[in-house]
Amino acid sequence: MTKIINKLKWDSDFFGFKIGSFSGLDYDNAEKFLKEFYDNKFDCVYVFVDPNDFNAIDIAAKNNFFLADIQMTYEFHSRPQKIKNAFLESLAYEILDVSSEDHKIKIRMLARELSSVSRFSFDPRFKNLSSKMYEIWADNIMRDKDGVTILAIDANKKIVGFIGSTLKQNIGNVGLVWVSEAFRGRGIGAEMSDQIVSLLFDKGAEKITVKTQLRNNFANRLYQKVGFRLKEAKLIYHFWR
Numbered sequence: 001m002t003k004i005i006n007k008l009k010w011d012s013d014f015f016g017f018k019i020g021s022f023s024g025l026d027y028d029n030a031e032k033f034l035k036e037f038y039d040n041k042f043d044c045v046y047v048f049v050d051p052n053d054f055n056a057i058d059i060a061a062k063n064n065f066f067l068a069d070i071q072m073t074y075e076f077h078s079r080p081q082k083i084k085n086a087f088l089e090s091l092a093y094e095i096l097d098v099s100s101e102d103h104k105i106k107i108r109m110l111a112r113e114l115s116s117v118s119r120f121s122f123d124p125r126f127k128n129l130s131s132k133m134y135e136i137w138a139d140n141i142m143r144d145k146d147g148v149t150i151l152a153i154d155a156n157k158k159i160v161g162f163i164g165s166t167l168k169q170n171i172g173n174v175g176l177v178w179v180s181e182a183f184r185g186r187g188i189g190a191e192m193s194d195q196i197v198s199l200l201f202d203k204g205a206e207k208i209t210v211k212t213q214l215r216n217n218f219a220n221r222l223y224q225k226v227g228f229r230l231k232e233a234k235l236i237y238h239f240w241r
């Protein structure tokens with residue numbers, strides 16, 4: 001019989017649990033899903049559900065699935081309109097020099113902090129490794145030879161913001177974005193997003209995607225402000241044994 005749960009090797013090895021993913025939950029396959037879950041000794045399956053799919057939501061509620069995240073996926077198809085102001089022009093924006101170990105160490109550290117907004121930090125059984133996962137993710141982004149990472153630097157040569165992206169098969173993906181707390185709400189996030197979108201289009205991207213969590217108001221506002229449009233919202237449940 002064909003399997004409906006997709007085993008996730010990287011996640012299983014990293015977290016030390018047998019982890020899978022599944023989308024398409026409904027009344028016809030719920031029993032099959034649960035049987036396969038227990039027969040194959042999964043510890044956790046990420047179940048992706050459309051927010052309008054009341055049947056799947058009902059099954060999830062009745063079986064105590066843990067709602068870990070409402071994931072918002074945005075897409076960008078055209079170039080941004082530039083917003084400029086004197087404050088933004090007082091900062092320097094640099095493309096990360098991958099040979100600069102100092103900058104890479106700082107970004108790894110910031111990525112660890114950023115993990116606090118992730119669905120893994122909201123699940124007590126993943127929480128401990130969430131920051132490590134974000135550090136690895138930051139490293140993968142910085143290592144991507146087609147993607148780009150931009151830094152915002154203040155007059156004291158301090159990194160006050162960064163944004164990182166990858167580019168694969170003409171699809172750009174913005175992975176991580178961060179602005180130092182004291183500098184938020186002044187347009188640095190938007191400026192860096194504009195710059196990265198333009199660079200990705202220059203490098204041949206046909207579309208650019210970014211994912212965030214519904215609970216992250218500032219990130220949702222940022223992406224909408226610079227011209228990303230909501231493509232999809234998904235409920236992500238963690239179903240544990």
Ligand SMILES: CC(C)(COP(=O)(O)OP(=O)(O)OC[C@H]1O[C@@H](n2cnc3c(N)ncnc32)[C@H](O)[C@@H]1OP(=O)(O)O)[C@@H](O)C(=O)NCCC(=O)NCCS
Binds near residue numbers: 177186216
């Ligand atoms: C998301 C983030 C990068 C935005 O950076 P930013 O430089 O503040 O962005 P902008 O100034 O362009 O503003 C974007 C939105 O942030 C919100 N914002 C406004 N004032 C703010 C403040 N004092 N502090 C935080 N956010 C503020 C606003 O909603 C703003 O939209 P608006 O201008 O239409 O009102 C920043 O808040 C951040 O680093 N957050 C923590 C990390 C994070 O959540 N990253 C995204 C997931 S990886």
